[in-house]
Amino acid sequence: MTVTTLDYVLLGLLAVKSYTGYDLGRVMRSPISFFWEARYSQIYPELSKLETQGLVTYQAVAQHELPDKKIYTITEAGRALLRTWAVEPIEPPVIRDELVIKAYSLWMADPESARDLFHYHEQYHFSKLQQYEEVQRRLEESPEDLNDPTSPVFAQYIILQRGLGFEREYAAWCQWVVARLEQAIQLSSSASADS
């Protein structure tokens, strides 16, 4: 039984505190989230796999009119595995971005529609950026932990910086594309008015 990256995402969250499968799914979708996503249909089976491998344990909590809650906790074996995996070498990520693929065929498409498409994505990444900036303000209220490399807040701050940089750059790129298309639209409309 191999340990997948999703397993390390779950272990990484459980190393900070205990969660139910449901809560793990929620934090992964939360603003700062992670650079990872998963559905419950993947999370639940994955957690029980981790349990049979002895990397996590759970405590069942009975509830009123709802299925039992399973509160998962990382084991020492889980912690040890996570610690060594965290610094093991990996290959750089394979990037698969559909919008970039669309961009490659923009030369054949309608410029106005193209502009609208990129404007939508500019808005999206700009609003993500603002969410991350809000988290940054909150973290910087207690700056002590940010310089302590043994604190989970230190690590959270690191990935937040990646989020900020990524969204800022993505939004700027979209804006640049919109401006270029806008320019081209104006030029062609004035050219047709001339003729």
Next chain:
Amino acid sequence: MTVTTLDYVLLGLLAVKSYTGYDLGRVMRSPISFFWEARYSQIYPELSKLETQGLVTYQAVAQHELPDKKIYTITEAGRALLRTWAVEPIEPPVIRDELVIKAYSLWMADPESARDLFHYHEQYHFSKLQQYEEVQRRLEESPEDLNDPTSPVFAQYIILQRGLGFEREYAAWCQWVVARLEQAIQLSSSASADS
């Protein structure tokens, strides 16, 4: 039979010029490449699927002591499909980056190993950046096409900008992490020397 994003990658390349499956695989791995990757074991079956759907045709070329070459060409149907798809709305990308997941657990790991890991990735993304800058210089030698939104070079320039921004930002983030870890390593070693 559904049309996947890889299909549009292949159609996007074939809309510019004809290629064999082998050459398509090579351009996808080339410096500027695409924000997409695929193995031959996926490309070849995908091309024959596109052929049965009438989106591409091929011409077989016999070779000396080698299997026949199949030179693929996009059809009018393929062009029309690509043109409309290019501006159809999509959801923002799901980002899955293993290094960011590792970063989240760095607080439990050995700082020296962590620094080495991020230094390696800084080097990688910096060298990618330099490759892209070389392509940029080459493209900017003939700036006419760069402003013509109906030219494939215009679209290539757009995705090149994304590549430049992405690699620049990624390298800068890694460098920032290395500096933070370096600082923490120095502080802890001077603290242990004091005691």
Next chain:
DNA sequence: TATCCCATGTAAGTAGTTACATGATTAC
């Protein structure tokens, strides 16, 4: 002597998505 280049594919396996199932409670 070994590895890369050319050129095509098949077969088996894995990680992820979509759809389905249950069911009471609260918010719009």
Next chain:
DNA sequence: GTAATCATGTAACTACTTACATGGGATA
């Protein structure tokens, strides 16, 4: 009355990866 929240899961499907197959010619 419609959707979201809590809470767990199974089943079927799709996209992508890894391993295997062929084989001659050029480069290190």
